[in-house]
Amino acid sequence: MATDATVCDDNEMVSDILAGESASFRRIVEKYQKPLYDLAFRMTGNVEDAQDILQTSFIKMYSSLKDYDALRSFRNWAYTIVLNQTRSHLRRKALLRFLPFSGGGEEESGELDIADNSQNTENAVAWRQLLRDLEKNLLKLPPELREPFILYHFHNITVENMAAQLGISRNAVHIRLSRARTALFKNMPALASSHGGVYETR
């Protein structure tokens, strides 16, 4: 969640940019590039696509900054722009799949620098493998289920904020989250066993 201090900081930077101090935009880029890239990458599964989406989104933000409503969280606004750009990208890509010689649909996995979250190295390796599986399975979900899952579980966005970003009701967010979790869990038997192995995945 964005704190009040962060919101003030963002609004100050936006005011500076609108006042002609475009160098402040660099601060915004540096502040938000990591979470926004992560979102784009998890949505597309491709490093270059995610990098393109990131760039396009920042340029879009810069050009429409005058329309930004300061009462709204800048972070939410930025997320909404990235999600819109990602959707357009995925739609274009889906269309290109129907065209001959349009290049392979190979997904390119980004290198994850996963910190050892356990003292037990063996567990860390298993967790890392599971995380890769989760990312692969996420890409098999339809984008409308992928979006809320990534936002909620990887970016800690609240259901309320997500509803605003996705333009749907809170109830719809809950439903999509539930469907995404069920589908992922079903496709990941290893996850069930890693959590005590008491759940059926089929």
Next chain:
Amino acid sequence: MKPDNAELEKVFMEFCKDAPMHEPRPAWPEIADKLCNGARRGFAPRFAPALCVAAACLLLLFALPQVRAAAGEIMRRLLSVRYSLVMGGYRTDGALLFPDGAEKVVRTPHGKTVMRMEPMGDNAVLISAKVYDARGNIVSSPKLASLKNVEAAMTVCPGSGKPCFTLSITPEDTQSYKVRVVK
């Protein structure tokens, strides 16, 4: 046993909480470059595809006769000038439209007169005449503003030493009017 949604939420929360974020390449240099290039490129290239589409749509629209007629009417009005005509205590205001009017050739005892009526609003017309002598030279170009369905007289003197004649004109509209040589 199948886990319910709350349990699944807990499972994924626990599982994803330490997942690190993917690191991008530094985005600023490329963004700064694009912003500078964008500013240099300006309006035209960014909107060129949209302009092409808009132009194509306009061409398609103009293929429709009704649209062409409406557009013609708009252009005529744009090219018109306002006028005010006072005749015998009656005043009328409107727009004088240039590109309309039908020509009518009137044979006179001294040659021919080509008359053109141009509309001036709903009630008035502008009568322009070109008077030719027997050899086909223009000798006079009188103009007369008149009301529709009101008889107006235009006296023409084609040349020195030759008798004048008067045309009596009753405009009905720009396409039809009665005209007679009085004398």
